[in-house]
Amino acid sequence: APSLPIAQQGEAILAQSAAVVTDPLHPDIQALIRNMQATMLAANGVGIAAPQVFRSLRLIIVASRPNPRYPDAPLMEAVAMINPEIIWLSIETCLGEEGCLSVPGRRAQVARAERLTVRYLNQQGERVEAAYSGFVARIIQHEMDHLNGILFVDRVG
Numbered sequence: 001a002p003s004l005p006i007a008q009q010g011e012a013i014l015a016q017s018a019a020v021v022t023d024p025l026h027p028d029i030q031a032l033i034r035n036m037q038a039t040m041l042a043a044n045g046v047g048i049a050a051p052q053v054f055r056s057l058r059l060i061i062v063a064s065r066p067n068p069r070y071p072d073a074p075l076m077e078a079v080a081m082i083n084p085e086i087i088w089l090s091i092e093t094c095l096g097e098e099g100c101l102s103v104p105g106r107r108a109q110v111a112r113a114e115r116l117t118v119r120y121l122n123q124q125g126e127r128v129e130a131a132y133s134g135f136v137a138r139i140i141q142h143e144m145d146h147l148n149g150i151l152f153v154d155r156v157g
């Protein structure tokens with residue numbers, strides 16, 4: 001699957017709220033998931049949101065892996081989350097370093113909820129509810145922000 005162009009900070013699409021995916025099993029959505037995964041891997045990302053590849057749709061990919069900043073991050077198969085909703089966030093937050101494929105060269109400490117529960121449709125269109133914590137919960141919050149037109153730099157002083 002080809003790697004797609006990544007929208008950079010300043011592109012209007014990154015500040016918009018993305019639209020709900022109406023037909024998760026549509027071939028276009030299945031192809032978009034494949035292309036987003038290829039784009040994320042080519043860019044060495046641990047996540048990506050559809051608006052970052054110029055598709056204003058509520059679709060994210062989460063793919064944590066150990067990295068210099070989070071050496072104990074879990075290695076996980078990339079998971080596609082269609083129409084994700086965070087249905088619970090812990091009160092406890094933690095600070096952690098973030099970067100963004102749409103804001104190259106910037107890194108900042110961002111406070112995020114330590115734990116969350118997310119409800120979404122998986123690539124097969126099945127409803128899933130799952131709990132996450134730590135770095136994976138951080139990635140999910142970062143990607144959810146992209147669906148709501150928010151960049152991590154909007155959250156730092």
Ligand SMILES: O=C(O)C[C@@H](Cc1ccccc1)C(=O)SCC(=O)c1ccccc1
Binds near residue numbers: 047067070
């Ligand atoms: O722009 C994106 O959504 C991808 C972004 C996801 C993300 C990274 C770190 C914390 C939260 C969300 C990236 O993958 S940036 C590049 C990267 O691999 C990385 C950056 C900082 C720390 C760990 C990884």
Ligand SMILES: [Zn+2]
Binds near residue numbers: 099100102142146
């Ligand atoms: Zn980002």
